[in-house]
Amino acid sequence: QVQLVDSGGGLVQAGGSLRLSCAASGRTFSQYAMAWFRQAPGKERDFVAAISRNGDSTDYADSVKGRFTISRDNAKNAMYLQMNSLKPDDTAVYFCAARWVLDTTLPTTPKGYRYWGQGTQVTVSS
Numbered sequence: 625q626v627q628l629v630d631s632g633g634g635l636v637q638a639g640g641s642l643r644l645s646c647a648a649s650g651r652t653f654s655q656y657a658m659a660w661f662r663q664a665p666g667k668e669r670d671f672v673a674a675i676s677r678n679g680d681s682t683d684y685a686d687s688v689k690g691r692f693t694i695s696r697d698n699a700k701n702a703m704y705l706q707m708n709s710l711k712p713d714d715t716a717v718y719f720c721a722a723r724w725v726l727d728t729t730l731p732t733t734p735k736g737y738r739y740w741g742q743g744t745q746v747t748v749s750s
Contacts, residue, residue, distance in 0.1 A: 646720030
């Protein structure tokens with residue numbers, strides 16, 4: 625089992641940057657695939673990015689490719705999302721998620737993840 629706490633959200637102008645962090649508890653963080661999702665008001669929770677257990681594989685939603693970078697530090701039980709060139713459409717609550725895996729599986733749907741952070745608000749003003 626793992627507990628997740630995400631942080632780093634805030635208010636930023638369009639074109640700006642933010643770095644989100646996800647801190648995980650437990651001794652087996654390196655056995656979890658990790659991901660970021662986001663949910664805007666009145667909309668479904670959408671996939672943003674995912675990273676494999678060892679960090680060798682990543683996947684991104686088309687809408688954030690080239691602007692966002694997902695990374696992890698297994699020694700620190702942490703995952704990050706560097707967000708650059710932010711747009712008003714990026715405004716949402718961002719959630720980190722975890723799934724215990726035996727391979728390089730990278731689910732891209734919310735149902736693929738069992739553990740969730742509480743969410744951190746990102747607001748991009750125009």
